[in-house]
Amino acid sequence: MTAPIVVQIVVDKPLVQGFDYLWDLAKLGSLPQIGHIVEIPFGRSKEVGIVTNVSAHSEYEFDKLKLVEKIAPLPPLDGGLLKLMNFASQYYVHTLGETIMPSIPKMWRKSEDWDKIPKKIQSAEKKRNKEKSPKLVEGYISIDQLNQEQAEALQALMGNPSKTGNNFRAILLHGQTGSGKTAVFLNWLASILKDEAAQVLLLVPEINLTPQLERRVRAYFPEENLAVLHSGVTEKQRGIAWHEAMTGKARIILGTRLAALTSIPNLRAIVVDEEHDPSYKQQEGTRYSARDLAIWRAHDQKIPILLSSATPSLETWIAAKAGRYEYMRLDQRAQGALLPKVHLVNSRDPQNQFSPGDQNSPKTKSLITKTLAHAISKNLEEGKQSLILINRRGYAPVLSCNACAWMSVCTECSSHTVVHKAGALGTKSVLNCHHCGLVKQIPAFCPDCGNADLKTLGQGTQKLEDAIGEMWPNARVLRVDTDSSRKSKGAEILFQEIHDGKVDIVVGTQMIAKGHDYQNIGLVAVLDADSRLYSPDFRAAERLFAQLVQVAGRAGRSGIEGQAGGNIYIETQHPEAAVYQYLLRHDVDGFLSHIAREREEAQLPPYSYQGLIHAEGKTLDKAIQFLSGLKGRLKNKGLHSKELRIYDPVPKAVMRVAGSERAQVVIESESRKLLQEALEAIDEDLRSNSQGRISKTSRIRWLIERDPIAI
Secondary structure, three states: OOOOEEEEEEOOOOOOOOEEEEEOHHHHOOOOOOOOEEEEEEOOEEEEEEEEEEEOOOOOOHHHOOEOOEEOOOOOOOHHHHHHHHHHHHHOOOOHHHHHHHHOOHHHHOHHHOOOHHHHHHHHHHHHHHOOOOOOOOOOOOHHHOOHHHHHHHHHHHOOHHHHOOOOEEEEEEEOOOOOHHHHHHHHHHHHOOOOOOEEEEEOOOHHHHHHHHHHHHHHOOOOOEEEEOOOOOHHHHHHHHHHHHOOOOOEEEEOHHHHHOOOOOEEEEEEEOOOOHHHEOOOOOOOEHHHHHHHHHHHHOOEEEEEEOOOOHHHHHHHHOOOOEEEEEOOOOOEOOOOEEEEEEOOOHHHOOOOOOOOOOOOOOOOOHHHHHHHHHHHHOOOEEEEEOOOOOOEOEEEEOOOOOEOEOOOOOOEOEEEOOOOOOOOOEEEOOOOOOEEEOOOOOOOOOOOOEEEEOOOHHHHHHHHHHHOOOOOEEEEOHHHHHHOOOHHHHHHHHHOOOOOEEEEOHHHOOOOOOOOEEEEEEOOOHHHHOOOOOOHHHHHHHHHHHHHOOOOOOOEOOOOOOEEEEEEOOOOOHHHHHHHOOOHHHHHHHHHHHHHHHOOOOOOEEEEEEEEEOOHHHHHHHHHHHHHHHHHOOOOOOOEEEOOOEEEEEEEEOOEEEEEEEEEEOOHHHHHHHHHHHHHHHHOOEEOOEEOOOOOEEEEEEOOOOO
16 A cells, blocks of 8 residues: 655645645546645635645644645746745745735636636747747847946946855946946847857836837847736736746746746846845735845845845945945946936025916916926927926825815825826726725815815826926827826827827826836926935935936937936925935936945844735724734833834824724844844734734734835
8 A cells, every 4th residue: 555645735825834635646646746846625615725745644644634626737936936935925925825925827727717727828829829920129228338337338248157156146237227237238149149048037126118129029039928917917927927937938027026036947136126126025915025026036046136226225325335236337328428417406495486477377287387488488499398296196286275274185095085187097087096096086075064165285297287287289299197097098109109209298197207218308307305304214315316317318318428417306394315416417326325324323124024914904003002012012021122122113104095094113223133032022923913914803814014114
C-alpha cells in the first residue's frame, strides 16, 4: 500500500494556518507540486487555494482529511515568486493566502471555468498570430541615435557581461524630464532579451501611462509577445496575459504594481519607471510596496533592477548617494533643449490680479491671475499648447449657504461632498463624495434655513474649464480627469487629442502631469499648489516637488539644441517656501538634501521605520478604546521603550468613511528588526481575541500596515 500524500493549502482568508488535504493521485492524474493552484472543499463551500507543502504526514487522522478536488490547467507558480510571497506575507504581517491569492486573476480563481480556459487561450493566440507585426513606429530610438550621455549610461548598464552575469545590481537612473531615460532602459532590455529564454518586467505607476509606454515597447520589440497587466484590462485579457507570463510565452511583462506579483519563471531584469510614485504602494488588502518588493525579488533572484525617475524618492536617493545602489545621471534633455523657465506668481500681490477696469478683464471673478492670463494669451498666439493643472476634480469642492453657514457634508463620511456639473456623473448636476462614492441631487434651497441662494466655494477642473472657455472663447479646451476619461472612451483617447494638436488648452488633474511625451506644450501652469504643501503628511513637500518637476517637464520637450524649454507658472501665496525656491533652480539634489536634513533631525523615515495599526468601528470612542487597550497591553509586555515608540491613538485625517469611524496608532523605531518583532507581537495579540481581523468583544475591524506612506 502506497503512503498517503498530504498537501497543505492556503486560501484567501485572514487565517494564519494552512489546511491539510489528501491528494488522490488516481483522481488528479499527477503528483502535487508546491505552487499548484487547486480547488478544495472548505466548510460548506468550495475554495481555490495554493499548495504550499507536500508530505506524508498530518497532525490529523487521515480519515478526517478531505480530498483535493481539482487542479487548475496550469504549471505551478515559480519558486522565485513563492519566496517573494512568503517574504511579503511576513514583512507586511499579512497571511500568506491573503497575500498570494489576490495576485491571481479572477479567471484562474473560478474553478468552474477551468475547463473552458484552454479554448480561450487558443483563440487568443490565433487572433494574435493573424495580426501583422507592426513596423518600427514613432518612438523607436536606436543605440546610434542616443546622445553621448544616454550612450554612456547604456554602456554602464550593459557593463561587462562576464562580471555582471547573474548578479544583483540596483541602479538609480536619475534623469531630467525629457532626458531620454525610456530610450536608455528599452535599449538595455533589448540587450537582455537577446537571450531567447529571458523575460523582463517593466513596472509603471498608473494605468494611464501604460498605453503610451506599451506603444514604445512594441516599437522596440515588434516580434515579441508582450503581456500587459493592470486593472484597466478585462479579466479575460488579464487572465490570458498572466498565463503567458507564467508559462514563459510572454517575454516582456508590462504593468502597474499588480504585475510585480506575477509568476515569471525566466526573469532576468526589472525596470521600475517613475520609482518615486506613491501609486506603487497598495492601499487595501496586503499594503505592499511594489517597488520595494521588486528590489527584494531582484536581490533574491540575483538579477539587475533599474529604478528610473526625474525626482527620486528620498529613500532611493539616499541609498544611491551612500553607494548601496549604482547611480547614473542624465542631466541634459535628449535633443538638447533647455529646461523650462519657472515663474512664481504671488497670488497675494494685487499687481498680479485683474482690476475691474482692465482691458480683457473677465466678466466674473477670475480663477487665474492676470500675469498667467497674459502668458496663456501669448502662448496661444505662438501656436503652442497650454497645460493647466489643478489637483481637484469636479466643479467646486463645497456648496454652502451664506445665510446660515450650512455646507454640503457627506452623511456617511467626515468630508464635504463635491459639486459636479451635469454630464460628469449623470444628466443633472450632483453632489458627490470622493471617499465613499455617495451621489446626491443638489438641493434647491438650504436644508437648514431654506435660503435659495446657495454658493459654490473653491474651484475644480470643471469650473476652471468653464472660466477658460469664457476668457478664450476661440480656444479649443479639453478637460482631462477621471470624470472626463470615464465619460469618453478613456484617457488614452483624450491624450491622443493632445498629441494630435486638436487642443489649445488642457485643464486637468495630476493625470496630465506624469510621463507623457507631449510635443507642442509651450506653457504649463499650476493653480492652488499651496493646498498640497500645507498638510499633516510629512511627505507633502516631497510629493509636491516631484509633481511640479514632473508637470514642468511636459513643457518644451520637442525643442532642439539650445532652444528655450517652455515656461511653467506656479500660482502661490508662499513663493518663499523651499519647495518653490529649489524648483526655480531645477535643483533636485538640493531639495532632497534639504528634506533629508529635516527628516534626520525629526527622526522620520527613512531615518526611522513606521508601522500603523488601523481600527474602524461603529463609533470613534470604541475604536480609540480598542487601540488604547492594545497600547496598554504592549506597555505591560515591555514593548514600549526609547527604541520603540508607541504613540497615542488618534482619529484618522478623514475620520468617518462609508459610516465607519476610523482611528490609528503609529509605532516607530530606528531599528527595522525591532519594529518587525513588535508588529508580529501585535498581530499575535490581536488575533488571540479576534475572528479573522474582527475583534470578538468590541467588533472592531483592525489592520496592520508596514511602511505607511500616508498617516
